[in-house]
Each structure stands twice: as structure tokens, then as C-alpha cells.
Amino acid sequence: MSIISTVKLNKIYAEDTFPVHATNDISVNFEQGEFSAIVGPSGCGKTTLLNLLGGLETPTSGEVIIDSKIITNLKSNELTDFRLRNIGFVFQAYNLIPVLTARENVEFIMHLQNYNKDERNARVEELLTAVGLKDKFNKRPGELSGGEQQRVAVARALASKPKFILADEPTANLDSKSTYALLDIMETLNEKENMTFIFSTHDSRVMERARRLVSLDDGKIVNDETK
Amino acid sequence: MIFSIAWKNVWRNKLRSSIVIASIIIGLLGGILYLAFAKGMVQQQVSSAIHSEISNIQIHHPQFLINDEIQYIVTNPDDKVNAIRKIEGVAEATSRITSAAMASSAITGTGIFIKGINVEEEKQITNIHTLLIDGTYFDTKLRNPAIIGEKLAKKLNVKVRSKIVVTIQSASGDISYSAFRVAGIFKTSNSNFDLMNVFVKKQDLAYIIGIEDTQATEVAVLLNHNNLTTAASEKIATLFSEEISKEILVVRTWEDISPVLKMMNEMTIQYSMIFVIIILVALSFGIINTMLMAIMERVREIGMLMAIGMNKIQVFFMIMLETIFLSITGGVLGLALSWALVTILGISGIDLSAIAEGLNSMGYSSFVYPELDFVYYALIGSLVIVTAIFASIMPARKALRFNPAEAVRHDA
Numbered sequence A: 001m002s003i004i005s006t007v008k009l010n011k012i013y014a015e016d017t018f019p020v021h022a023t024n025d026i027s028v029n030f031e032q033g034e035f036s037a038i039v040g041p042s043g044c045g046k047t048t049l050l051n052l053l054g055g056l057e058t059p060t061s062g063e064v065i066i067d068s069k070i071i072t073n074l075k076s077n078e079l080t081d082f083r084l085r086n087i088g089f090v091f092q093a094y095n096l097i098p099v100l101t102a103r104e105n106v107e108f109i110m111h112l113q114n115y116n117k118d119e120r121n122a123r124v125e126e127l128l129t130a131v132g133l134k135d136k137f138n139k140r141p142g143e144l145s146g147g148e149q150q151r152v153a154v155a156r157a158l159a160s161k162p163k164f165i166l167a168d169e170p171t172a173n174l175d176s177k178s179t180y181a182l183l184d185i186m187e188t189l190n191e192k193e194n195m196t197f198i199f200s201t202h203d204s205r206v207m208e209r210a211r212r213l214v215s216l217d218d219g220k221i222v223n224d225e226t227k
Numbered sequence B: 001m002i003f004s005i006a007w008k009n010v011w012r013n014k015l016r017s018s019i020v021i022a023s024i025i026i027g028l029l030g031g032i033l034y035l036a037f038a039k040g041m042v043q044q045q046v047s048s049a050i051h052s053e054i055s056n057i058q059i060h061h062p063q064f065l066i067n068d069e070i071q072y073i074v075t076n077p078d079d080k081v082n083a084i085r086k087i088e089g090v091a092e093a094t095s096r097i098t099s100a101a102m103a104s105s106a107i108t109g110t111g112i113f114i115k116g117i118n119v120e121e122e123k124q125i126t127n128i129h130t131l132l133i134d135g136t137y138f139d140t141k142l143r144n145p146a147i148i149g150e151k152l153a154k155k156l157n158v159k160v161r162s163k164i165v166v167t168i169q170s171a172s173g174d175i176s177y178s179a180f181r182v183a184g185i186f187k188t189s190n191s192n193f194d195l196m197n198v199f200v201k202k203q204d205l206a207y208i209i210g211i212e213d214t215q216a217t218e219v220a221v222l223l224n225h226n227n228l229t230t231a232a233s234e235k236i237a238t239l240f241s242e243e244i245s246k247e248i249l250v251v252r253t254w255e256d257i258s259p260v261l262k263m264m265n266e267m268t269i270q271y272s273m274i275f276v277i278i279i280l281v282a283l284s285f286g287i288i289n290t291m292l293m294a295i296m297e298r299v300r301e302i303g304m305l306m307a308i309g310m311n312k313i314q315v316f317f318m319i320m321l322e323t324i325f326l327s328i329t330g331g332v333l334g335l336a337l338s339w340a341l342v343t344i345l346g347i348s349g350i351d352l353s354a355i356a357e358g359l360n361s362m363g364y365s366s367f368v369y370p371e372l373d374f375v376y377y378a379l380i381g382s383l384v385i386v387t388a389i390f391a392s393i394m395p396a397r398k399a400l401r402f403n404p405a406e407a408v409r410h411d412a
């Protein structure tokens, strides 16, 4: 059974003059352990699709089913709680709380989930070590490079023990070295822990590594290939 | 953790937060200094009225207060004075003969209030003997010595040793004229009092009026502290309850004697509090504005927090706390600084002699010692908290309207 599936997903942004069909009848499934990328030209609807999958936006019509639960019907506060407990997010930017250290940023989401202090400490150290930031626990985002910040975001996304991680252009602001470092970390997590990753990207370095590419154009899936 | 994030967020934009905090401090300093100054001024006035004019408590025949006639005396005044002295908190008591009269010099005449006093006892009650600007306090060989106020001396155009003629109604109902010599001239902080009051020896006045000098129309009581007034006046009233029920005696506190003084005291504080509240309302708009700016700069960050699973209550609470921390930091510093300044000024005093002429005529002293009871700091502190909560609601509500999807859309 698929971890995520969508049924005829439509999102229409009703702009004043003419409506934008950002996703058009998208039906797609993602399985546990995938390392997939949603690709396509700018404005094709990648972010919109990812937001719909993550319950950040509500579709105009259609359904998003996560782990056999139809999230499209959830109320706003139920959806927030669902995201907290089931989905890890990594965004292109503004991932972290600037006033908190790397450690506190990761701890924060576990705090929202009411983990106790010992559990939090143990897991934060484990995760930050896993993303290669063993010696940067107490650095604030402003003191970290872009790549390091994204790695903290990955650690934070994992901290909540999500079913899968959605990453919207996670490498868009990174140089090659940081991009490969981040991809290595995510790939390792994918292989070792069977963590599901779904990216949106137009970064060829990400596309190379992704094992499945879902190509969008004008809100429609035009190609879906698994390598 | 939300507390700690909110506290740290306050210091993200140090300059902006410092400006808000500074404005709260200045607002509170202004409001509290004004309040303390006003309070110091009325306290000064109350205290100077008590010490040079009315004492804490006075006893009369109730009819005397209406008619001023010498037949309405306080019976056995010496026994009463002795009994009152035994009451706890009483510094001294004395009896007087008082009467309305007319004082004239070669130039003019004016209505006065003449007080026949026990010269030595009176020193313990009123401070007139310390306020002499010329002459002596009855330390003279002159016959019928009188101590008069500066304003009266000016009006009558008299000096020490000058003669004044006092016209007064005697016990038999006749009008009598008697010559007094000015022995000393005093100046209190109330120039109206200085115009109206003449002190003479009790036995001299008794002789003119034609009564025994052991009689009295008034007993005045000075207490060790003004806040003992109510308790002491109740004890005195129980002591003489029989005469009070026969309606031949009344016990009045300074507040009864000078209701205007009491009212001014209360009104000044009320008006000053309104002033403080206006300052707080103005400050709250500044706080709201700053917080709205602060969250509008963080649309994406707040959206991200909502996206990863921070719920609306938590977001609302976090922004509210930020506003409250900001306001309360300013409030605590403002209260502390105000307290320090009021304490310092309360010891050193503020010299208003430049404008003292006008103040004196209203009964104020030219030196003002600001003072403010702890309750007012507590009250203003709670008002700051109320203001903080009030100011925190709008920015927090605004933050709730943000959309988690904003976080993802970099161009949003």
C-alpha cells in the first residue's frame, strides 16, 4: 500500500482576472522508502503539489491520502497536529528559528510533541551527529553556512519521527559541495532507515541522485520514470 | 521553550526593542514623577496645615462652630487636655480661646481670627514660633503682646512694637476695643492664613472677653503621625461620648475641619492617575505598532513554524508573550527608575522658590518632597500588565492569519 496517494488533485488559484490551474487532475502514488523528485519548469506546479501532499494547502478538488487517512477532510488544527506527527519538512529557506541554536531548533519540534528532556537530548545529539554537525550543536543559524542550515533542517525534520520528508528545492541556495554533502546525508538516511524523501527541484544534481522523477508541466504529470 | 523563544525574539532587533522599552521607561518616569510630585505637594500642604494651623484633631462646642459666640465653650478644658494626653499616639494637646474679631491700625482695619493660647504648650502643637520673620515669640515686656502674620502686617502696615486695636464681642455681648502690641511676625506657607490669624496670650484674651482664663472654646490635639488620626479621634470620642450625645461637644479631624484639603488631596491623586493611564494608552499604541512591524518581518518564519506543526494557540501565545515580555521589561525598569528617582527627590526635595510666591498663596510650600506609597507602584505595575496584555492581542491575532504555505513560497 502506498504511503501517499492522490486522487484527481486540482488546485485552482482564483486570480482576479483569470484562474490558474496549478495542479490539474493529478493522481500519483508514493511508496515507503522512495527517494523521488518532482521536476519541471518554473511555475509548473511543483511547490503546489508538494504543499498539497504536506497538508499545507487544501485542494480545490480531489483527495490526498496518507497512510490510508484522507487528510483533505481534516480541520485546520487537526491538520496541524497531523503534520507535526507525520510529516517532515525541509524548505528552500527560512527553515530555522534564528534565535535558537542548532540543538534547540531540532529540540523544538520534539518539544511540540511532548518528548521528555532525556529523550530529546539523546535524539538531538544522534541526529545532529548523523548530519555531520557534531561540533556545531550550539551555533545559531546565522553562524552556520547555508548547507549546514539545511542539514539542521533535515535533522529537525527527522526529529519528529515522520512517515516521510517533503523537501521543496532544498539545494536551491547551495553550492555544489554543500549540495552533495546534503544529498549524501539524505541518501544515507534513505538507505539505512528506509526514510521516504520527496523533493521538488530543478537542480540537476538532485535529479541525478533521485531514483524516480515525476515530471510536471502546466500542472499535469507529463512523465513518471523510475531509474 | 515557547517562553524562552519569545524572550529571545524580544532581543532580535535590539535597537527597536530598546526604543520601545525606553519609551515605556520615560512614560512611566513622567507619569510617576508627576504623581509623586503632586502627592508630595498636597502632603506638604496637609502637613503644613496640620502643623501651623489646624492640628490633627480639634474639639469644640458644636454651636461655636456655627455662631462663634463665646458662650459656647468646651467644659473643663484642662481635664480634657490631661485625659487626651494619656491617649496613645498623642504628642500634645492644648486649650485655646478663639474668636472672630476685627484688627485695625492707623491705616485700615480687617476681619481676623484671634487665638488666645497657652504660650508654652502651643509650641508643642503649632510651629508658629519657628516661623517668625521678625520679633520674638512672646518674649517681650510689651503689654498685650500679639503675634501676627506677615500678610496682615503688610495690610495694616505695622511692624514689631506697633499698636493694633482689636475689636471683639465680650461675654456680656458688648463690643470692646483693646490695644495689642505686635511682638512677632510669622510667615507660614499659606498666605491666607497669615492674613487671618492673630495669636495672643490666653489670659490677655480671657480678660478682654471677660471670662476665666481656665475656660476655652477649643482644644487642639497633635499626634505623632497623621495616619493615627482616625484611631485617636475615635478614642477621644469614646472618652467624651456623654457630652457628644448631649450635643455640647464635637471631635473633628483635620479632614472634617478642612474638607477642601481632603478633597484636593484625593482629587490630585485621581487626576494624576488619569494622566498615568493616558500615558499607558499612548504607550500601548507604540507597542502594538512595533510588534506588528516585528511580526510582518517574520511572515515566512511564522508560516514555517505553523507548517512544521506549531498550532494556532501556541503561535498566538508566543507572540503574546513577546509583547508582554517587551512591555514588562520596560515596565519593571520604568518602575524601578521612578522609585529610585522619587526616593532621591523625596530626600533632597525640589526647590520651587522661583515660582513660590504664587504657590504660597495657594497654601503650598516652596520646597516639595515628592513621595509615593508602595500601593501606587503596585497599582501602576498592574496597569502596565493590563496594558501589555491589551497590546499583545492585536499582533498575536495578526500572526494567526498567516498561511503555512507562505513559508514554502520563497517569493511570497
Ligand SMILES: Nc1ncnc2c1ncn2[C@@H]1O[C@H](COP(=O)(O)OP(=O)(O)OP(=O)(O)O)[C@@H](O)[C@H]1O
Binding pocket: A013, A014, A015, A020, A021, A022, A040, A041, A042, A043, A044, A045, A046, A047, A048, A049, A202
Ligand atoms: N498563492 C497563489 N496565488 C495565485 N497563483 C499562484 C499562487 N501560488 C502559485 N500560483 C501559481 O500557480 C502556478 C504554480 O506555482 P508553483 O509555485 O507550484 O510552481 P513551481 O513549479 O513551484 O515553480 P518554481 O519552480 O518557480 O518554484 C504558478 O503559475 C504560480 O504563479
Ligand SMILES: [Mg+2]
Binding pocket: A046, A047, A048, A200
Ligand atoms: Mg516552487
